[in-house]
Amino acid sequence: MKILLFGKSGQLGWELQRSLAPLGELITLDRHSQTHCGDLTNLAGIGKTVQDFQPDVIVNAAAYTAVDKAESETELAQLINALAPAKLAQAAKDCGAWLVHYSTDYVFDGSGDQPWCESDLVQPLSVYGKTKLDGELAIQQSSCLHLIFRTSWVYAARGNNFAKTMLRLAQEREQLSVINDQIGAPTGAELLADVTAHAIKMAIKQPDVSGLYHLVADGQISWFDYAAYVLDFARQSGIPLKLPENALQAISTAQYPTPAKRPLNSRLNNNKLKACFNLNLPSWQIGLERMLMEIHGK
Ligand SMILES: NC(=O)C1=CN([C@@H]2O[C@H](COP(=O)(O)OP(=O)(O)OC[C@H]3O[C@@H](n4cnc5c(N)ncnc54)[C@H](OP(=O)(O)O)[C@@H]3O)[C@@H](O)[C@H]2O)C=CC1
Ligand SMILES: Cc1cn([C@H]2C[C@H](O)[C@@H](COP(=O)(O)OP(=O)(O)O[C@H]3O[C@@H](C)C(=O)[C@@H](O)[C@H]3O)O2)c(=O)[nH]c1=O
Numbered sequence: 546m547k548i549l550l551f552g553k554s555g556q557l558g559w560e561l562q563r564s565l566a567p568l569g570e571l572i573t574l575d576r577h578s579q580t581h582c583g584d585l586t587n588l589a590g591i592g593k594t595v596q597d598f599q600p601d602v603i604v605n606a607a608a609y610t611a612v613d614k615a616e617s618e619t620e621l622a623q624l625i626n627a628l629a630p631a632k633l634a635q636a637a638k639d640c641g642a643w644l645v646h647y648s649t650d651y652v653f654d655g656s657g658d659q660p661w662c663e664s665d666l667v668q669p670l671s672v673y674g675k676t677k678l679d680g681e682l683a684i685q686q687s688s689c690l691h692l693i694f695r696t697s698w699v700y701a702a703r704g705n706n707f708a709k710t711m712l713r714l715a716q717e718r719e720q721l722s723v724i725n726d727q728i729g730a731p732t733g734a735e736l737l738a739d740v741t742a743h744a745i746k747m748a749i750k751q752p753d754v755s756g757l758y759h760l761v762a763d764g765q766i767s768w769f770d771y772a773a774y775v776l777d778f779a780r781q782s783g784i785p786l787k788l789p790e791n792a793l794q795a796i797s798t799a800q801y802p803t804p805a806k807r808p809l810n811s812r813l814n815n816n817k818l819k820a821c822f823n824l825n826l827p828s829w830q831i832g833l834e835r836m837l838m839e840i841h842g843k
């Protein structure tokens with residue numbers, strides 16, 4: 546099997562380099578790759594890359610993920626998150642390849658308190674969410690064989706994420722306020738990459754699994770409780786923090802204005818994925834503790 550990975554240097558791309566390697570011949574690209582185009586703003590270039598390699602599977606881990614910045618860089622976000630996946634889907638269709646792609650909880654409006662299912666109404670609140678939804682739709686409309694995994698709140702030892710931001714801010718500041726009314730599941734890039742490898746192995750033998758799946762760690766938490774968990778773990782690990790104990794302040798979304806609006810209810814229901822791929826999804830604490838131990842050098 547020949548696998549072509551775009552976005553090899555992001556949180557998820559880095560873990561996919563590890564998890565996809567045993568499946569076959571793996572070619573990995575990022576936007577800086579010299580020999581072949583891995584820059585998603587170059588639609589003709591990525592089309593040619595796929596044509597040249599004739600892969601069995603294309604995995605796209607590249608995306609425009611700066612949620613607030615997307616509000617003012619709409620065209621660039623649309624190009625990377627919607628037009629490029631559309632191009633990859635067309636190229637996949639042309640060579641009979643599978644396209645594996647990732648999307649987000651931010652396609653939902655965050656109403657209610659139940660975990661969202663794949664069939665629920667999508668209604669993004671932000672430019673990022675809208676461009677990611679457009680990417681999903683373009684892939685589905687291309688009718689290429691595809692796996693789209695919607696996930697949430699991704700973290701990894703390598704790269705930037707909320708957990709690492711909280712650690713940094715708590716080392717720099719004596720005050721820190723975090724939103725307590727947005728609820729979701731922190732999901733490790735390791736888990737996403739491992740599930741992706743498992744799903745690809747199954748999909749190539751069973752094309753009827755082609756479709757959209759929610760894929761998050763088990764459980765749910767607010768950003769505030771997530772931050773508290775990360776900082777407690779750091780204190781227990783002997784990491785010196787400037788932020789005094791009990792100084793982390795819970796605030797509401799209304800008290801933390803941002804350019805992009807984010808969903809209050811980011812819970813995703815994993816049942817379809819678990820049933821179709823015969824998988825168990827571990828709780829968010831398991832992967833998070835591994836990541837924290839790794840970055841604290843324990
Ligand atoms: N991070 C999160 O919390 C969540 C992510 N997702 C989705 O999961 C997937 C993986 O995200 P994650 O790994 O966390 O994100 P990262 O931001 O860590 O990685 C995205 C990668 O895409 C690259 N990229 C950006 N623009 C281009 C371009 N024009 N051409 C090629 N590569 C480009 C970035 O490169 P560079 O660093 O050079 O800009 C970066 O390496 C994405 O589809 C994302 O939308 C879904 C839910 C939550
Ligand atoms: C830094 C900071 C953030 N927050 C809030 C803002 C926001 O609601 C929440 C998380 O902040 P972030 O900047 O990490 O949020 P954000 O970048 O929007 O995270 C999202 O990224 C994209 C790519 C996704 O697809 C989503 O699943 C989600 O992970 O915490 C605070 O309350 N206090 C703070 O000091």
Ligand SMILES: [Mg+2]
Pocket residue numbers: 610611612
């Ligand atoms: Mg962010």
